[in-house]
Amino acid sequence: MLGAATRRRVGGVPGRRQPGARPPDRVAARTPSTRVIRAAGAVLWRADGLVAVVHRPRYDDWSLPKGKLDPGETVPAAAVREVREETGFDAVLGRYLATVRYTAFGKPKTVDFFAARAAGGSFAPNDEVDELRWVPVAEAAELVTKDTDRDVLAAYAAEPTDLATVLLVRHAKAGKRDNWPGEDDLRPLSQAGRRQAEGLRALLPLWGPTRVHSAPRTRCVDTVLGVARDLGSQVLVEPRLSEEGYWPDREAGLVRLLEIADGAGVPVVSSQGGVIPDVVATLASLAGLPLTEVPCKKGSVWLLAFRRPEPGWSTSDSSASWPRLVSAHYLPSPLAAPVP
Known part of the structure; x- marks a missing residue:
């Protein structure tokens, strides 16, 4: 577990949004020319x-x-x-x-x-x-x-081979909120979203995931449920990584993501568009990693790689006391695969 030092370190960064605010997708995934x-x-x-x-x-x-x-x-x-x-x-x-x-x-x-x-x-x-x-x-x-x-x-x-990998997934499409009569937490995937989830079920195993985490909303869980079933495991619910759980205590949400990164194996983490851009941008800023764009389309994945804490780290406020982001790469929804 990461201690109070980590909580202090991830707090106080510029660009804080108001609780409940949904940061917009800044850049749409680019569609490469078929001539390339x-x-x-x-x-x-x-x-x-x-x-x-x-x-x-x-x-x-x-x-x-x-x-x-x-x-x-x-x-x-x-x-x-x-x-x-x-x-x-x-x-x-x-x-x-x-x-x-x-x-x-x-x-x-x-x-x-x-x-x-x-x-x-x-x-x-x-x-x-x-x-x-x-x-x-x-x-x-x-x-x-x-x-x-x-x-x-x-x-x-430039980096060691034993980096910690996190596959941070935005939930697949779930239709328009206004067209769903029930509670928003229970809004299911649409037909297009189910296709995206099946695409992720084929894509994510390429990194050998060992566990699956998700914000508690139905559409987040269902996006990665197939991956968990293929592993013979259950989805681990992460309230801190939902929009309503993240923004009231943003530092705690960031710490939770770092704790997941510091665990054994390769985790898949399913969350929302109101959380993922801030998480990725903040961790990149803390690590001094240049990142000018943070797209976050539904069904997409951020492939994150972290250096693990150095052996014997103490609770002092040191960069060695928490996983440090060294690489962040955006993967569009597998249904948006380029055609060569």
Whole structure:
């Protein structure tokens, strides 16, 4: 549990909103042009600290595993699929690393990279890759052909591999409040919201979640209920992370999110549009992490990565006494997947 020092540290930041105020979505999720080639990949790492570099005979180059998105495929799903196809290893995604941009075949191309833990499998030469090497990061940076891959490896090496991951989800669509005759807390997902929830049920397991938390409103719980059922667990209710629970004691809500981040495994946390932007912006501000946009569309996910408290931290007001945000990456609803 995080103590009073954490509560003091997360309090008193600028930009406090009045209790009950709903901060608007500041930026809509961008829809990439279909003329842009979209691809995804990963820095695949093992417990011994080595990372995978592959040789592609078609290009006669050494590269990080990556490849183009299939039609309708999400970026994270493409990263996992391409790693499996090129290396033979199953990947559990971690933090987002970088997006690289360049021109390929006369068209602009973007490649989104994640860190990913090798979770089993074995390499066999295939149509795309004829050799795989497990090497230290510094050696990988010397081996890869493209400078863009070196940049991605530098982003990977900037933080340890044992970061705490939190998947912060805004609930899926639940129709208009005015059209629901009952209590707003009980407003269920709409048909579109149920489709979004099913999309999240396929997307979120790519990070290997181990527990599911949710604000108590029906639409928040139902958005992640399928993920919890697939884990054989129940949804853990978090009153502090609902709009009515967060704003009367904002510091307590932030502390609760940090406590969840500091627990074992990878948590999914379902909350509301009146909470998530403030949580993400505040934690980024406290960590000195530049974050100019905080979109929060229904059915979207913030992929958050934290450095855990240092061993032996005391209750003194120190940055080592609470998980520190090092990466925050926005993932639109899986139903808004780009079409390459």
